Amino acid sequence: MDINFWNFNHIMQTKRTKVEEVKIDLVNDEFPEAKQEVMETFDAIAQSIKDGDINKLISLHAYSPKFTEFKNGDPRNSSDANEAHERNVFGSVTEVVKFNANDLQIAVYGDVANVTFHSDFHLKFEENLVIVNDQISLLFVKTENG
Known part of the structure; x- marks a missing residue:
């Protein structure tokens, strides 16, 4: 019994490995998986507008007292003013002729x-026909719901 116990302790000591802490740089790291998830959500926003699915568009917003927009x-x-505006504007679109997001950049933090x-x-x-050429910034926040 003593020999087996010694062998067990010896094996456990030799199998221990040092775990290195991974440093995350929120400013410089790219987070490609998160960028892909953001792009998929952006695509869902665009598709909801193309489909005229205003409820889907609104569901992709994180409305709360923190919501703000210029x-x-x-x-x-x-958030209330934004929802009313988006329902009014995008709910009135009869056709999406073109929906391009040029020079799109995703920065994940x-x-x-x-x-x-x-x-x-x-x-x-x-x-x-209304042409919208503007500079747009959208803020995405990952929640329990996506």
């Missing part, structure tokens, strides 16, 4: 990501 130099919007791009959207409202 638009065209107007005062800051709350852990559970938060910033997406910036230049929009080249051609949207029809009945017979009226």
Whole structure:
């Protein structure tokens, strides 16, 4: 018994390995898997607009008291104002002719990501074509729901 006990302790001591701590650099690390997840969510946003699925579009927002938005130099919007605006605007689109996000960049910082791009959207409202060329920033936050 003593020999087996000694062998067990000896084996356990020799099998121990040192675990190195991995340092995460939130500013410089790229997080490719998270970037892919953000891109998939961005694609879902675009598809909901193309499909005219406003409820899907709204469901992809993280509305809370922290939600904030600037638009065209107007005062800051709350989540309620944003939802009303998006339902009104995107709910009135009769055709998405073009929906390009040029120079798109995704910057992931852990559970938060910033997406910036230049929009080249051609949207029809009945017979009226509206072209939206703007600089857009979207803030993504990973939650329990995705």
